[in-house]
Each structure stands twice: as C-alpha cells, then as structure tokens.
Amino acid sequence: MSSRARALALCTALVLGLVVTAILAPLPYSVAYPGMTANVLGDDKGKPVITVTGAGTRRTSGQLRMTSIVATGPEASVHLPDIAKAWFRTDEAVMPREAVYPVGDSTEEIAEHNAEQMEHSQDTATAAALDQLGKSSKGIKVKLSLADVGGPSAGLMFALGIVDKLDGDGAGHDLTGGRTIAGTGTITAGGKVGAVGGVPLKTQAAHRDGASVFLVPRKECAEAQAELPKGMRLIPVTTLDGAVDALKALRAGGKLPSC
Template identity: 60%
Template structure:
C-alpha cells in the first residue's frame, strides 16, 4: 500500500512571508514618525507675554523712581511688552511646531535666535539680566540727555528685574520723560491713553529693532493698549495689526516723544 504524502505545509507560510515582511518593515518607519512627533527639536515656540506699565508699580515697587528733581503725577499707561518662549534646553516637539506654525499668536524660531547658544539655563538668565541692566542705564542716559538734565544730580532707579533682555529700553526712556516733563506743556505724554511699545535704545536715543514684535502687539492689544510704538525697521512685519491697535514707527526717542505729543494734541502722527 502506497501512502500518499502529506500535503507540504510550507506553501501557506511562504504566501504569508512577503506581507509579513512588509508589515515588519513598516514598523521602524511608524516608530520614527512617532518619535519625531514627540522628540524635542532645536526650536523655540514663542507666544505673547506680559506687559508692564513702567509708570506704575510692579510687585509693590515703583518701576521708575526719581530723586534730585520734581516728579509729576501721571495718568495713562506706558506698557513695555514681552514674549514668552520655551526655554533654551526645552526643545519643542513636531506637533508643537506644527501647531505654532499656523497660529497668529505663536511664532516658531530657531532656539539660537531666542537664546545665546551653548549656555546653561543659569547662564542665559544672567545674560538676559545683564542686557536688561545695560538697557536701563542707556534708557536713563537717553531720557536725561533729551531733557537736558544733569545725571550727576538727577538719579533714576528702574526696577523690573524678572524681565530680561534689552527690548524695554524705549519704554523706560519714555516713562522717565513723562515723570519728569510730561508733554512739555503741563499734560501727560500719554494723553491719558494706554500706550504700549518695544525697542532697544542707545544712550544717544537711537531706537533699535527687537525680536517678537508681532507677538508683542498681540499682548498689547490683549492688555488694552490703543497705540503701539515700534522700531520703524519692523513695521512691515506687523501687518495687519491687531484690531484697534495703531502702529506708530519710531527711530529715535525724540521721534517717540513727538509722536505721543501729537497724539495727545490731535496732530498728525506717522503710521506703519
């Protein structure tokens, strides 16, 4: 009796071998996409930060205090605007970058454009504090020079230590001018308005560009400002402006003072 050989069981596994291999080969690609979606990347996501009235009190202390000269009582506000960004050693994930890319209240920037590269978090904080202190000294010099005040007699103290960087320089200078001289005719430099702005300043009064100006306009509009002072070089980046916010370009402290005086008096004011 001849026994019939049992059917070879191998064909079925061979038929399954290719799809299985394809499926197994897809696993690394899916894993890579999953890792990319959640792995930290060398970018920072910035958003509108705080605004602070330099004519007011911050954490129980006057932001601008002056000795050696009469100080005016002021109305209105001069608000410096800041941004918030993910930290120098906190990478953003692919999903966060994608979300930030399509939102008008977010900005995706290379980390090196926001923070000094190769520094620890503590070193970055010290760097930002140093820049802020230098900006405060320049702001004081520019304001006193504009008002022809003797810096040996008039002493200005600026207190806003937990906001780093140099971008509050213009608003510090304007705050000093308003406290000492107002609009020059007995009124307030603000005209009673809430004015916001950004810009570095040199001791000679030159206003320089800063990063994140578009996000700062969002913070200004959120906190009730009707006017935003911006370095002229950055006007093109801020169009369209948030609803109800007037953009006023400046290149010097003198420009900014003249613009605010014109606003208060109903005169012509440049716009972006």
C-alpha cells in the same frame, strides 16, 4: 510571502520608523507666547518702576506699558507636533532656540545674561532720556525697578517713562494724553531705537492689557502688521526724539508716522 511583498513591508516599516522618529525627536526651536506687560509710570510689586532723585517729577496719567514674550525654556523639548500646532495659532510663534536664548545652555546662565542686558538697557534708557531733555546725569539719578523681566527690549519704554515723569510734553501735558500706550524696542544712549523680535506676540499682550496704541521699531512694521489685533494703532519709531514727537502729535490730533 513573495520577495516583492517583503521588500514593500520593509520599506513601509522604515518609513513608519522615520515618521515616528521625526515626531518624537526634539528640535532646536522654542515656542513663544504673549508675555506680561508693565506700566513703567506705575508701581511693580509695591515699588515705583521709575524713581528720580535730584529733580522734581510730575504726576502722570495714562500708561506706558513695556511688553514681553515668554518661551519654552532651553532645557524643554519641542517636537514636530508642537511646531505644527504653533504655526496655526496667532498667539504662539515658533522661533529658533538660538534667537530666543543666544547665550547659555541653562536656565541659570540665561537668567544671568538677561539680568545684565536689562541693567544695561536701564542705563542707556536713562542716558537717552536725560540727553533728550538736555539734562545732566551728574545731578539727577534715576532708579528703575521691574522684577522678573530681563533683556534689553524695554529700553524705549523706560526712556519715554523718564521723559514723561520729568517733563511730559514740555507744555504741561502728559505724553500719553491719558491713553494706555504700549511698545517695545531697544535704546542706545544716543536715543536710537532698535529691533527686538517677537513683536506680533507683544502687540497681543498689549491689546490684552488695554493698550490701543503700540510703538514699534520701524524695521519691524511688517512683522507687527501681520498679526495686529483689531483696533490697535501702530506707530513706527526710529529714535527717542521721534517717539516723543509722535506721542505729542497723537495727543494733539496731529499727523502721525505710519507703517
């Protein structure tokens, strides 16, 4: 074999080795999918998601569904073929692992962090809802119960559920207008709605579970529109007050904000 042929063979072997290594090497990404949704006006595992004591509550119709995503765990290995496949599917998304799991390196640490985030989200949702209604938290207690869900992204829907249970639209009607409405967004005690990530997958989860309207943090409008299921209507929101006003307008056939 000539020296040139040997050099070419060596180069080819090196390239093949690099390709195989790239294919087999784990990468710092997670693959995410549409997750579960839950009606915050209903029950979860036989218990009401929202329980209010110290104030009367209303019977409600329709649904307010919180949405979620699921993702490969922090200990799972994601390789180049997994990422390539996900890029060409609308029901999968590639996300940096630190964006999905910003705290902890183990399933246990992450579960603990997500549980803390969910508890904080419930507290701020309660504070925001009572403030929106002009009610004091001294005499009214709200318990939120939703198993197997963590993180802060259900805050907006929890707050809307509390408002609907206590007051509806303030004129004897449900906020939902009898519809199945889904959404996502963090909430502060002052009622500001924040972005959450994974919105295209959440709109698909909502569509799968019967929702026709999706409340989205305004900053994530473009992301939500990119993979929006057919027939799904987006309503951008920045505050709890704005979300309540939008649902009132939707029920009454009024003008709605749009992305």
